[in-house]
Amino acid sequence: MLIAIVAAAAIGEWTTALVITAFVLAAEILEDLSMDRGRDALTDLMSFLPETVQVRNSGGTAILPLADVAEGDIIVVAPGGRIPVDGTVVVGESTPDQSRITGEPLPVDVTVGDEVFAGSINQVGAVEIRAERVGTDSSYGRIIAAVRHAQSTEPPVQRLADRLAAYLVYLAPIGAAITYLVTRDLTSTIAVVVVAGACGIAAGTPLAVLAAIARIARSGAFVKDGAHLEALSTVDTVIFDKTGTLTTGTPAVVDVRTADGADPDGLLVLAAAAESYSEHPLGQAIVTHARTQGLPVGPCGEFAYLPGRGVTAKVAGKAVAAGNRTLVTDAPEAVDGQGTATAVHVGIDGDYAGTILLADTIRESAQAAVAELHRRGLRTMMITGDQEATANAVAAELGIDDVWAGLLPDEKLAAIDAERAAGCRLAMVGDGVNDAPALARSQVGIAMGSGTDIARESSDVVLISSDLDDIVHTVRVARRARRIVMFNFAGTIAVDLVGMALAAFGMLSPVLAAFIHVGSETAFILNSARLIPGRARRQHR
Template sequence: MRTSTEPKPKTNPLQTLELPVHGMDCAECVRHVEHALAKTPGVASVQVFLSAEKAILQVDPSVASIEQLRAAVAEAGYTVPEPAEEATTKAHAGYTRKVWTVLALVFGAVLFVVVIGEWLGLFEQITARVPFAIGAALVVLSGWPVFANVARAARRRQITSHTLMTLGVLAALAVGEWATAAVVVFFMRVGDYVERFTAEGARTALRDLTALTPKQARVVRDGVEQEIPVEAVRPGEIVVVRPGEQIPVDGVVVEGHATVDQATITGEPLPVEAEPGSRVFAATIARLGSLRIRTERVGADTTFGRVVRLVQEAESNRAEVQRFADRFSSYYLPIVVAIAALTFLIRRDPLAMAAVLVVACSCSIALATPVAMLAAIGRAAREGVLIKGGKYIEALARANVLLLDKTGTLTLGRPQIERVIPFNGVEPTEALRLAASAERDSEHPLAEAVRAHAARQGIRLSEPTRFEAIPGKGVIAEVEGHRVAVGSHRLLAAQDAALVASVKETQGSVLWVVCDGKPIAALVATDTLRPETPLAIQRLRELGVEQIELLTGDNPGAAAALAEPLGIPYRANLLPEDKIAVVRDYQRQGKVVVMVGDGVNDAPALAQADVGVAMGAAGADIALEAAHVALMREDWMLVPIIFAIARRTMRVVKMNLLLTAVYNVVGLALAAAGLLPPILAAAAQSIPDLFILGNSARLLKNDPARNSSRDSRR
């Protein structure tokens, strides 16, 4: 019997698991769930997302089971619903806002009654007639869910914001003030609803986005049209879309014509025409026509699916100000307990101690940043802008250097060959034929221009036998036994410097054609500046961007033709590594750098910048992954819009934090001095949450894109 001595291939046992988690209201909740899941055996990593109400885990399924994970979440005080329960929850989500609105009104009415009652001394007369045992029982029953969560957190040696209020309740009960304890519990529960309402406001834009995900598709199988779940569609299958229906997949139109509303992807209200050869995207709508589409991507792999996923996960890229708030909360709670203890030691007044504990709820500190960030990210997504996290909003708000690519960024990206300059006795038509044949497999806009120019002249191309793309230089191909290179002047030998000088001042992009080491032509291409760009540059200057500069691999003449009318400096003849070096040089000077490019050729520079912005990223995998901000449509007015959104968001965050800080300092001082009774402290502790809700909601209602679009069309 023979035994194999070959080592068995190592397999990765980890699997990605998405777990819905309900009951989270703030960043503190997220930390508790992450901590509970991370301790579960078999869990390698975990990320919890407040806006998406889910956890994404890397788990070893042979060690960690769903039941164990559900138990860990339950132990932390939250729930993992069954699929049927989750569907029911989503079905009733539309009613929650009305319920919370009513609760907010009730909160205001009760707050008014409490304040007047405390001022007139009516509470003591009413509550004195209720036996203490009954009052204490009412307190325990009404606050039991909160008390249970606090007890579970205490067993894990964790302090939550409710720990303070629970201590305040216990202190009030200890001195026989059951009415005070009841009011504290009441406002504790109302505060929970207010916090849920705040978090729900941040989730609204994401829910609206995910609700657009296609559910059904009509496919042609064995010559028969069938309606099936979209997840069952296979790449390569033909999907039929009728007038007014949602396109369920990413693919290419093979038959039919239609006007397609792509607002869900690009945010652009104007529809586009789809015909055979056009690319279309899932979650868009076909109007005024029907289409047959060859499927390329389905479900989460579609452009829309990737956008939804990236928006959901954006909150994991937390801004530094948010990290500060998280760290502050962890230190703040023990400090409050110490102040309460010191108050009792000095004043010997348990009610003053209870008031200190009650007034110092820290959820408002934890909510001040993430709610505003999520609101801004959700609003931007509606306008066709994908921002991958709060840290990029913060960087955009501080940015003072903006670097720009040329082709496809400042320009429309549809260059045309204006003229062919032949050398060494080669006919212009022959030089163009060799160049277009060499560029046959290239996706660069200039390559498309060369092929299009050859097609207009009726030139028949040859099939290259070898093709190589050289970043920053061009392409090299084998055409009919000749080594043909097409690209920048870097393809030329040193002795050809005179040729380069002869076309140096050409107002256009120059493509050199070299055959077997000998230059045979220069192709001059021109592109058109995007019409909205001058206004966008003006807006950026008004927003305080100090330095705007053009970086291009093109020649100085072509760069000057675009940069000088815009009044911006330029650097020409740059390789991709040169652009990275420029970004790093500014960063070494302490500048915050934003780079705007097409997301494909400029991917390294986009990744190096503090914020990389990809123009027209819809359908481009590299752009969606490499950039920190993806503009889903090619509209330069979106660039000042993202700067404006970022600056406004940071103003809202600072206002949230300032009010919370002032409130806590004043509230603690009044409570410690005995000037703020526990009842009023309990009523007042939800005020910062209400302010944060209203202040952050302004970001959801802001509509800068539409206003700017109107301005740009005047």
């Protein structure tokens, strides 16, 4: 543009020089505004937490900077206040809006002992929270740290954009020189220089990357690097771990069957009382289910835990046993676990009384997420250490394409290597320590926010809410960003080549060439700006 302005002035085309200058300045202002909007979408996340907090101490309360809060401090949050730390409620009840973190669209009720997250809004009731994770260790802090890192990195597509922009800059004077040598027309030569440009690529690409990362972060996930965003846009296979990823990882009662048609609640009350001292996950699930149903879980006596078999206890004068067949029954009518369910048989005074079926429940969002991935042309797989029958039952219910079951961590890694050797571009979704090597080996590792620290650290994308719908949204945004960047690439090259040809043949005046240059640049910047998230949260919901 500087060359064009100087050349226009040199031949007395002052109006052309002024128009070019005005157009260029206007385009620069638009570019700055668009980039500022993209950065604002990120800094809006960072500025959400309060700068100061109210901390309870032996003398009452004190106002401290958030940066000075330490683990174990008691934070007082008033109604309408923003929760600044991850922690546990120690005083009070409230209904915080946690949608920025968990993705849950409705406020949730919390009371003493419940966990709350930084970045939530305390809507109703004052609460006191014991700080457990503060600063960059909190859920919201991890989002901020990841966004800052992603903002500072340059993905391969941006490096490609920079190289392509440089080539186009070189192309302009070369095209102008050829035009002058052939036509000896200074006006056409200047028009060739004016119409060519790479601003649509140079400005539109980083804006698209910034905006895409911000949009994903707004929806409850964060991408750690722009390169991972680009890799995610090209994956063709999504591999899931089972336990803790497709399922909740905790057993729950799914059915209660009695031997003589008696009231299932009566059987559940006795079994829950017998299991009340048990630390086994199945026993705890039975107790939790009974309490959730509003049933009384009374005391028991003579409790005994028999490893590998179950428990026995005295409940309301009855001898109750809860466990497997070796402890409780050889009755032919006893129902064993089927599919993903595990059976806990219950005996009363030596007689078989019924069976409680428990299963690791599938996440509510799993089936819809898998179906949506299929609709977008992605293949799905499950790799798990669980037994084949259970894995196949879950896969059949969710519609997953392929299953590798009974795998140790090194075998999961071998499965990833085999799929990559077959030419697949993989995104691996997991939550546990045993998933960490596979997450690191995949093109894109996606960790559940509820998973282990090592899984989150080994991954490229973290789902804060552990909502599998966020995988679909993240892939959708990554693909959309790539389409926008590629469109900008193709559009810029096409405008430059056609415009230079028309200018060389004298069909474009310098002023019209400037208008085409700035107009196309504006269009490509605005095309990237479409990714900038608005103020509403969870836009894909």
